[in-house]
Amino acid sequence: MNVDISNCLVIEDSLPGVVAGKAAGMAVVAVPSLPKQAGLYSSADEVINSLLDLHPEKWGLPPFEDWIEGTLPIEPWYIGGPVIKGFGRGSKVLGIPTANLPAENFSTILSEHTSGVYFGWAGLSTRGIYKMVMSIGWNPYFDNTEKTIEPWLLHEFGEDFYGEELRLAIVGYIRPEANFPSLESLIARIHKDGRIAEKALDLPIYAGYKDSPYLKNSMLRSNCHS
Numbered sequence: 001m002n003v004d005i006s007n008c009l010v011i012e013d014s015l016p017g018v019v020a021g022k023a024a025g026m027a028v029v030a031v032p033s034l035p036k037q038a039g040l041y042s043s044a045d046e047v048i049n050s051l052l053d054l055h056p057e058k059w060g061l062p063p064f065e066d067w068i069e070g071t072l073p074i075e076p077w078y079i080g081g082p083v084i085k086g087f088g089r090g091s092k093v094l095g096i097p098t099a100n101l102p103a104e105n106f107s108t109i110l111s112e113h114t115s116g117v118y119f120g121w122a123g124l125s126t127r128g129i130y131k132m133v134m135s136i137g138w139n140p141y142f143d144n145t146e147k148t149i150e151p152w153l154l155h156e157f158g159e160d161f162y163g164e165e166l167r168l169a170i171v172g173y174i175r176p177e178a179n180f181p182s183l184e185s186l187i188a189r190i191h192k193d194g195r196i197a198e199k200a201l202d203l204p205i206y207a208g209y210k211d212s213p214y215l216k217n218s219m220l221r222s223n224c225h226s
Helices: 015-023 089-094 103-112 183-200 204-211 213-225
Strands: 009-012 027-030 072-082 116-124 128-137 148-153 165-175
Touching: 009 015, 015 027, 072 103, 072 116, 072 204, 103 148, 116 148, 116 183, 116 204, 116 213, 128 165, 128 183, 165 183, 165 204, 165 213, 204 213
Parallel strands: 009 027
Antiparallel strands: 072 165, 116 128, 116 165, 128 148
8 A cells, every 4th residue: 555654543442452553653542441541551652531532633634623612512412310419529629519410320321421521401400401511530630439420510509409300411522531730720620611611502503402302301390290
């Protein structure tokens, strides 16, 4: 094929594949199959959590054209359940109250979706539908031992709503999960994620999901029981 190997980019999930690609003189982007294994792939030119985080322009290739205002539209997915108490860090440590869902109810979903920061719409059965930004992962700054789902509803509430049914329509992706050198830098990044989500959800490609039957049906059921 008369191809210069040094101009080739390999995207590989296995360690032997990474080693082979580097030995052949290719640029290699590693996408580890197992969580928390990035350290084993240090020979790769770049290690990313998932293909959502691939930016081909870094390698002299045309950029993907589906990113919009710093967000990536995804196939929507929907989850819901009662709001529970989490680690207590959201309000007390970060000043960012999250509405936690029981992770044990979503083991399959958590295994299917890559860690990172997502956004979408949140429906509370007795209150309304709100913009939200959400993290999925291990929160490396706090070194969690389990993968969690932590939505932050972008609205000021005057009281807690533990036990209330929360439904989420997740419609876009912002960035991979990351560690931070300080608590202040983590808080600043979370607020930036919130601003990105707030702005993006006004775009037509995302705004329509606010009217999702999944979100509205929870409101209807609540009204029927009130």
